[in-house]
Amino acid sequence: MIFSTDHLRTLCAAATIAGAAAVAHAQEDPLPSWNDGETKSAIVAFVEAVSEEGGPDFVPVPERVATFDNDGTLWAEQPMYTQLAFAIDRVKALADQNPDWKTTEPYSSILKGDIAKAFPNGVKDVLKVVLATHSGLTSDQYAAVVRDWLETSRHPAKGAAYTKMVYQPMLELLAYLRSNDFKTFIVSGGGIDFMRVFTEEVYGVPPEQVMGSSAKLKFDIVDGAPVLLKQPEMDFIDDGPGKPVGIGTHIGRKPIAAFGNSDGDLQMLQYTCLPPGPSFCLYVHHTDAKREWAYDRKATFGKLDKGLDAAASHGWTVVDMAKDWRVVFPD
Amino acid sequence: MIFSTDHLRTLCAAATIAGAAAVAHAQEDPLPSWNDGETKSAIVAFVEAVSEEGGPDFVPVPERVATFDNDGTLWAEQPMYTQLAFAIDRVKALADQNPDWKTTEPYSSILKGDIAKAFPNGVKDVLKVVLATHSGLTSDQYAAVVRDWLETSRHPAKGAAYTKMVYQPMLELLAYLRSNDFKTFIVSGGGIDFMRVFTEEVYGVPPEQVMGSSAKLKFDIVDGAPVLLKQPEMDFIDDGPGKPVGIGTHIGRKPIAAFGNSDGDLQMLQYTCLPPGPSFCLYVHHTDAKREWAYDRKATFGKLDKGLDAAASHGWTVVDMAKDWRVVFPD
Numbered sequence: 001m002i003f004s005t006d007h008l009r010t011l012c013a014a015a016t017i018a019g020a021a022a023v024a025h026a027q028e029d030p031l032p033s034w035n036d037g038e039t040k041s042a043i044v045a046f047v048e049a050v051s052e053e054g055g056p057d058f059v060p061v062p063e064r065v066a067t068f069d070n071d072g073t074l075w076a077e078q079p080m081y082t083q084l085a086f087a088i089d090r091v092k093a094l095a096d097q098n099p100d101w102k103t104t105e106p107y108s109s110i111l112k113g114d115i116a117k118a119f120p121n122g123v124k125d126v127l128k129v130v131l132a133t134h135s136g137l138t139s140d141q142y143a144a145v146v147r148d149w150l151e152t153s154r155h156p157a158k159g160a161a162y163t164k165m166v167y168q169p170m171l172e173l174l175a176y177l178r179s180n181d182f183k184t185f186i187v188s189g190g191g192i193d194f195m196r197v198f199t200e201e202v203y204g205v206p207p208e209q210v211m212g213s214s215a216k217l218k219f220d221i222v223d224g225a226p227v228l229l230k231q232p233e234m235d236f237i238d239d240g241p242g243k244p245v246g247i248g249t250h251i252g253r254k255p256i257a258a259f260g261n262s263d264g265d266l267q268m269l270q271y272t273c274l275p276p277g278p279s280f281c282l283y284v285h286h287t288d289a290k291r292e293w294a295y296d297r298k299a300t301f302g303k304l305d306k307g308l309d310a311a312a313s314h315g316w317t318v319v320d321m322a323k324d325w326r327v328v329f330p331d
Numbered sequence: 332m333i334f335s336t337d338h339l340r341t342l343c344a345a346a347t348i349a350g351a352a353a354v355a356h357a358q359e360d361p362l363p364s365w366n367d368g369e370t371k372s373a374i375v376a377f378v379e380a381v382s383e384e385g386g387p388d389f390v391p392v393p394e395r396v397a398t399f400d401n402d403g404t405l406w407a408e409q410p411m412y413t414q415l416a417f418a419i420d421r422v423k424a425l426a427d428q429n430p431d432w433k434t435t436e437p438y439s440s441i442l443k444g445d446i447a448k449a450f451p452n453g454v455k456d457v458l459k460v461v462l463a464t465h466s467g468l469t470s471d472q473y474a475a476v477v478r479d480w481l482e483t484s485r486h487p488a489k490g491a492a493y494t495k496m497v498y499q500p501m502l503e504l505l506a507y508l509r510s511n512d513f514k515t516f517i518v519s520g521g522g523i524d525f526m527r528v529f530t531e532e533v534y535g536v537p538p539e540q541v542m543g544s545s546a547k548l549k550f551d552i553v554d555g556a557p558v559l560l561k562q563p564e565m566d567f568i569d570d571g572p573g574k575p576v577g578i579g580t581h582i583g584r585k586p587i588a589a590f591g592n593s594d595g596d597l598q599m600l601q602y603t604c605l606p607p608g609p610s611f612c613l614y615v616h617h618t619d620a621k622r623e624w625a626y627d628r629k630a631t632f633g634k635l636d637k638g639l640d641a642a643a644s645h646g647w648t649v650v651d652m653a654k655d656w657r658v659v660f661p662d
Contacts, residue, residue: 039599062531062537065539139579183539186540192583194460196398200393207538207582207583207584208396208581208582208584217580218572218576219572219575219576219578219602220599226598226602226605227576228579234435242561244550244557245548245559248470248559249566249575250538250539250581251538252523252527253537267550267557270552270557274555274556274557275556275557
């Protein structure tokens with residue numbers, strides 16, 4: 001029997017469809033770490049609605065922009081922000097070269113281990129110390145310092161590498177959105193070049209899709225090599241109202257889905273979900289003192305107070321971590 | 332004759348390869364508007380080298396970042412920057428609402444048509460006027476104003492819509508790079524939200540891959556609707572040393588290919604091509620007074636002086652527009 005090209009093409013198409021169906025069946029639950037229930041159903045319903053060509057809520061692929069906070073949304077932020085742990089270790093490592101730190105705040109409190117006294121204003125204070133300990137480094141040198149620290153440091157409570165302190169259900173959610181042609185972005189109050197060291201490997205988010213707080217950079221050519229030098233001055237704080245501003249500058253398009261866990265994400269969720277049209281906003285509510293941590297309205301890191309009220313009044317989805325997540329961290 | 336699944340798979344693979352070869356043959360010249368010669372050969376040789384898996388110059392897909400200047404590199408910038416023509420028209424349109432402009436520079440010179448007097452410092456002056464004429468608008472309102480202007484305005488010398496004043500060979504180059512898994516970015520001194528109105532449709536570059544100069548934005552909720560309001564203050568000037576800085580912040584990864592046409596692009600080309608490793612830098616040299624314009628070392632807009640020297644000393648590719656381009660503009 002001889003197959004014509006057309007016949008072969010038909011056979012191939014049939015084989016491809018059969019293969020695709022088998023794959024679809026094997027992977028039929030894209031969110032296996034999410035327990036069945038309202039939260040999971042709401043996510044799936046939204047993604048299916050915007051992906052349904054010809055449907056009333058269809059959104060063209062280029063507009064499928066989803067933004068994620070990082071600390072407390074994609075990875076743990078207790079007992080303190082990971083970048084704060086990093087900054088403290090850097091202060092200790094550089095203390096000998098900076099003898100004046102023994103008598104200068106916030107360094108002296110950091111060196112004495114009094115973290116609450118060192119950082120009374122949360123993320124802004126942390127960024128100030130990060131700036132001071134890294135200005136003068138090139139972007140590449142800084143990335144190497146972060147990479148080394150992430151490889152060697154362990155979480156104080158869980159003993160795991162920080163890059164394993166990520167939420168398995170959120171990794172699945174990122175992948176699920178991308179498999180439905182969403183472009184996933186990180187929009188974090190944390191340092192942009194701190195995150196870019198690991199976001200591609202850990203989250204599948206390339207550096208150009210990461211927004212964060214940043215120091216000013218200076219271009220120079222040193223010994224014939226072009227470098228970007230970190231300056232001791234903040235350029236942008238990507239928190240609160242800074243999040244929609246950063247999205248406006250960096251993406252230039254409103255997201256249709258936004259994911260956060262604190263009041264610092266509120267404006268990003270408002271920007272995404274207040275306009276008419278299909279959109280999805282979700283808060284991760286930390287309710288799981290046993291497997292992770294339980295905190296919200298009175299937390300030092302990751303305070304979720306106005307955000308909870310906004311979620312209730314706008315009907316945004318709230319993850320009850322203890323109830324909605326079958327597992328929290330990867331194996 | 333019965334085909335096993337494996338057999339069918341082999342046949343299908345063979346058919347796919349044969350089909351791909353046929354397509355490749357049909358499209359064998361990805362740059363039909365480029366005349367054969369050294370310039371075209373250099374482009375193709377670079378793209379093939381970095382795409383050759385296992386080859387000595389292979390570059391993994393995520394690192395295939397290419398950055399393009401806009402004015403004078405992707406579209407015409409004579410007799411003045413397009414955004415300057417836009418700014419002049421905006422000043423005229425808003426003059427009645429701003430009676431003081433009759434006696435205030437640079438507005439009075441603009442209204443009198445004395446452009447040289449109005450903008451002695453080039454792009455920075457232009458941006459100042461653009462700021463003044465658009466602060467208080469939301470991003471969406473501003474985009475609508477630009478869209479309307481682009482639809483109704485015509486180039487003073489060529490009579491074409493500005494979005495047709497783009498270079499056909501560069502459109503092919505953008506597409507050729509993308510077909511080899513490059514991610515293409517625009518890095519322009521022009522206003523970021525001015526460009527984003529047309530870059531996706533005209534260049535195939537989505538808004539999140541466009542960098543430019545920008546005004547500060549302010550997030551607000553007006554009548555229940557979230558908006559980004561343009562502020563009367565520059566946030567970032569994406570020109571000269573600002574280009575590698577913008578790339579560092581926005582992309583977070585060194586390009587391996589960069590394309591420009593003026594001294595304002597020099598630092599971007601240095602950042603891209605001075606480090607060791609496979610890279611490609613190209614200057615478009617405007618040598619075609621007949622079909623376009625001829626200008627370089629003494630130009631008011633798009634001065635190319637130090638850049639020409641740097642290209643000669645580093646061996647960067649220089650497009651001789653008159654010689655290298657079979658056509659300049661699309662039909």
